[in-house]
Amino acid sequence: MKKLLVALVTLLPTLVFAAGPSVHLDKANIDLTDKASLQRGAQLFMNYCLGCHQMQYQRYNSTFEDIGVPLELGQENLQFTGDKAGDLITNNMPAEKAASWFGNPPPDLTMVSRVRGKDWIYTYLRSFYRDDSRPFGVNNVVFPNVGMPHVLQELQGLPERTHEERMIDGEMKDVYVGLKSDGTGALSAGEYDQAVLDLTNFLVYTGEPMKLERTRIGWFVFGFLLVFTLLAWFLKKEFWKDVK
Structure with missing residues (x-):
């Protein structure tokens, strides 16, 4: 048990790193x-x-x-x-x-x-x-x-990271606020x-x-089970109506 705990503690930083940053x-x-x-x-x-x-x-x-x-x-x-x-x-x-x-x-x-x-x-x-530091820019x-290039760049253009100054904890800081295309893309x-x-x-x-077909069949199965349940309930009432 002690060895297992040591192994888990050792792997914890790796697992956290693998999870990556939280991105909306x-x-x-x-x-x-x-x-x-x-x-x-x-x-x-x-x-x-x-x-x-x-x-x-x-x-x-x-x-x-x-x-x-x-x-x-x-x-x-x-x-x-x-x-x-x-x-x-x-x-x-x-x-x-x-x-x-x-x-x-x-x-x-x-x-x-x-x-x-x-x-x-x-x-x-x-x-x-x-990002000019990356192999594909x-x-x-x-x-x-x-490691992937922006293959849809001709449609979107080349976005840039945009920042603006905001007051955080009493200090003005440069904060990342999103991406903005350079307008060279074929699409708005x-x-x-x-x-x-x-x-x-x-x-x-x-x-x-097959998701749509599976969903369609699922509704038929649900309907069959519902009808079968009602028939079984009425049949039970018929069999047991004379039993006191």
Whole structure:
């Protein structure tokens, strides 16, 4: 027991460090029934994310079907690798070279929403800022010292950390108040937030493609159990009505 306690005390600083700083996460109000949003999110993923990040547990044809895109139209506009419709969504980036370029191989994103959560993804993609000390010239508030470039920079522009002086404990201090884009992006701030929400929506879908169907079936099961319970109750009353 004494050795176990010593080990736990030794590991405590590591566990605290692994937990990372507490960062406020913005609410991602996604809607998996919004096929237009899912289609826009798929378009963003295929154009900006697939070059580095795979979805090796998701297939093109099932994705097109689920988000309401005709197969031929999906292959023409969302499938750039020449793979077959039934192939998994992968890329050709060598893992060894990716590790040397980015520090670690870019993770597969099929289940990222199940691991990180939709609010984390939504906030993370809106939290890049200029940092000339980093290899790709950017850092991230949610994921400090991230090895990923700001792949959506052409849409958002390059945000800067903004500060303002505030009175704290009787002293004027320079306080970080948020990020502000430099205005070079193709989208306005509101349009960029919507684009990130669409991409987040798509990533949540790929994390659990059957969620809507599972929910629909669940209501049928609930209804069946309710009817069965009522029938069983009436049957019990009928059998026991003459028993005193």
